[in-house]
Amino acid sequence: MPDSALYRCALVTGATSGIGKAVVLALRDAGLQVIAVGRSPEALAELRAEPGVVVVEADVRQADAFNEVLAQYPVDVLVNNAGVLSTRAAFQEMDPAEIDNMFDINLKAPLHLTRKVVPGMIERGHGHLFFIGSSAGRAPHPGAAVYGASKAGISLFCDALRCDLLGSGVRVTEIAPGRVQTQLYKTAMGMQAAGAELYDGYESIMPEDIATLLLAALSLPQQVDVSRLEVFPTSQAVGGGRMVKTLG
Numbered sequence: 001m002p003d004s005a006l007y008r009c010a011l012v013t014g015a016t017s018g019i020g021k022a023v024v025l026a027l028r029d030a031g032l033q034v035i036a037v038g039r040s041p042e043a044l045a046e047l048r049a050e051p052g053v054v055v056v057e058a059d060v061r062q063a064d065a066f067n068e069v070l071a072q073y074p075v076d077v078l079v080n081n082a083g084v085l086s087t088r089a090a091f092q093e094m095d096p097a098e099i100d101n102m103f104d105i106n107l108k109a110p111l112h113l114t115r116k117v118v119p120g121m122i123e124r125g126h127g128h129l130f131f132i133g134s135s136a137g138r139a140p141h142p143g144a145a146v147y148g149a150s151k152a153g154i155s156l157f158c159d160a161l162r163c164d165l166l167g168s169g170v171r172v173t174e175i176a177p178g179r180v181q182t183q184l185y186k187t188a189m190g191m192q193a194a195g196a197e198l199y200d201g202y203e204s205i206m207p208e209d210i211a212t213l214l215l216a217a218l219s220l221p222q223q224v225d226v227s228r229l230e231v232f233p234t235s236q237a238v239g240g241g242r243m244v245k246t247l248g
């Protein structure tokens with residue numbers, strides 16, 4: 001269990017679905033007050049009914065939308081989880097607007113929110129910043145050039161942030177999963193196709209497994225900082241290369 005003297009209040013983005021929702025419930029069950037941030041009004045209404053959960057309807061791209069709640073709650077644990085993989089098109093075929101969309105949500109928004117939260121953590125002498133990265137930020141995945149670049153940015157940011165925060169008592173953990181069974185592919189390919197291609201017949205990681213890992217890192221003694229957790233389904237490996245012959 002996390003140290004209840006240090007870790008009392010958590011803010012989780014992307015709380016309406018998948019990993020974020022599982023993390024909200026796991027942190028709440030571990031005794032923390034949880035601020036759940038999301039967009040979907042129906043999913044937020046469900047979360048609002050949960051004891052120990054405060055709901056904030058906000059788009060993570062609007063950093064100032066967090067000012068009010070941050071003034072009210074001293075956040076000890078920030079989980080930067082909201083993210084999108086809005087297309088699986090090859091880079092040369094993707095809508096240019098998707099480049100900005102994925103960078104704004106996956107990379108810029110966590111940085112701006114962290115910038116708002118971290119001074120309070122430094123002042124209090126403790127805090128834990130979590131970032132949900134991706135295996136796509138650590139190795140190339142076809143159809144994920146921009147998504148992967150946004151997650152690679154998160155990964156290096158975490159390493160550099162740990163340097164800047166050294167001595168502050170604030171911990172930084174990146175969790176970089178392979179395939180987790182969630183709604184992530186809803187826009188890129190639709191959930192039915194995602195089920196047939198990605199999930200049916202495989203044993204993926206479940207969102208609750210990521211929540212268990214996060215809670216384990218948070219529960220370690222204060223002098224222990226898990227800097228990166230890379231986690232795959234047992235039936236997934238990444239790597240290898242593809243070659244084609246040049247014609248003509």
Ligand SMILES: NC(=O)c1ccc[n+]([C@@H]2O[C@H](COP(=O)([O-])OP(=O)(O)OC[C@H]3O[C@@H](n4cnc5c(N)ncnc54)[C@H](OP(=O)(O)O)[C@@H]3O)[C@@H](O)[C@H]2O)c1
Pocket residue numbers: 013014015016017018019020037038039040058059060061081082083084085105132133134135176177178179180181182183184185
């Ligand atoms: N699933 C995987 O295989 C996998 C693997 C590696 C990493 N990840 C990462 O895990 C994180 C969580 O994704 P997931 O797999 O749990 O997918 P998910 O089920 O689609 O959840 C994504 C969450 O992010 C929220 N979100 C997206 N854009 C937002 C915005 N602009 N403002 C506020 N909230 C926003 C979504 O809410 P609304 O749609 O309601 O806005 C949703 O709650 C992401 O960062 C993803 O890149 C997932």
